[in-house]
Amino acid sequence: MVKLADLGFRKGEIAETVVSTYNTDEKPNAAPIGVTINNSKQVALKLYTTSATYKNIATKKSAVINVTDNIEIFYRTAFKEFNPNGKVPKEWFQPAEKIEAPKLRNADATIEVSVLNITPIEEEQAMVLCKVIHINTTKKPPHVYCRAFGLTLEAIIHATRVKKFLSGTSDQKKQANKLLQTIEECSSIVKRVAPNSPYTKIMTNLDHMINGWRKENENLH
Ligand SMILES: Cc1cc2nc3c(=O)[nH]c(=O)nc-3n(C[C@H](O)[C@H](O)[C@H](O)COP(=O)(O)O)c2cc1C
Known part of the structure; x- marks a missing residue:
């Protein structure tokens, strides 16, 4: 299996990703979220407890961390109101392979995780520790940096x-x-x-x- 390090995750760095989850009504949701790694099998997310992502992860205990450098995906998942009907299009998603969460079809890599524990931290925030279950990557050619x-x-x-x-x-x-x-x-x-x-x-x-x-x-x- 591809390792987190192969995707550019490094200890002590926050990696900007898009995390996808199922809402309680089973509709898919996605939002940009910073991810840190504890070791090759564990990642941590620091989430606002007011976010849908937090509520979904706390309920379903699973999520997909999508790796992308597509700015449109970050923008339209941060500000859902800029999508037609105010929602991220459902065609953007497909079910994950090993866990109960949606993944983004256009992601360059997807990391399927399940929750190990949730610790409340500062006001309105919680640290969510997750175990890596499965990683998928595409063979996208390298991109220049702008x-x-x-x-x-x-x-x-x-x-x-x-x-x-x-x-x-x-x-x-x-x-x-x-x-x-x-x-x-x-x-x-x-x-x-x-x-x-x-x-x-x-x-x-x-x-x-x-x-x-x-x-x-x-x-x-
Ligand atoms: C690059 C980027 C990184 C972000 N990182 C986090 C984060 O680590 N934790 C968090 O709770 N919100 C983070 N946010 C803010 C959420 O993406 C934003 O509040 C979003 O609207 C939450 O959507 P949701 O309610 O569907 O979960 C980040 C936003 C951006 C653009």
């Missing part, structure tokens, strides 16, 4: 926090403004290194979305 990938991913992850912080305490609003500054910096480089690309399109969509959240909050106050 700076726009990392910068767009950075902007997406910040944007998932901005919405919450903009409507929070004054300290959280300050944090939101710092994140917004970083998003702007990412955006200007993305537009320079990858104009007319899916990356630029996503950055433009994020801009519109953030402006919408700002207006919502102005109207509330």
Whole structure:
């Protein structure tokens, strides 16, 4: 079997992946999640307990960690509202082989895991320790690296926090403004290194979305 190390997982590093699970109504769900490894057979996920991913993992005790460098997959699983009908298309999924969870058809590799234990940590977060059950890889040719990938991913992850912080305490609003500054910096480089690309399109969509959240909050106050 292919090893976690073969896929680029290394101790002490957070790997950005997309985790897929079944909701309690058996519909598939996916969200970008950072994964760390404990050893060659164990991985850990630090999850917000408010997320659907956490609730699904706590119930079903299984998940698939999908490895991809497709920015569209990160974007549309982080912000489900940007999909037709507000949901990640069900055609994106197929059942995993060894566990009860869906996997992404277009993933470059899939890691099927089952939950060993769940430990509550800081407020609204829990550490989920999982055992690796099965790994599948595709034979995708190597890809060159474009700076726009990392910068767009950075902007997406910040944007998932901005919405919450903009409507929070004054300290959280300050944090939101710092994140917004970083998003702007990412955006200007993305537009320079990858104009007319899916990356630029996503950055433009994020801009519109953030402006919408700002207006919502102005109207509330
Ligand atoms: C690159 C990236 C990494 C993320 N890592 C995590 C993580 O490790 N834990 C977490 O709870 N949320 C993480 N998030 C935020 C979730 O993906 C986001 O809140 C998502 O909307 C949760 O969807 P769900 O409710 O369907 O689970 C990350 C987002 C991005 C873009």
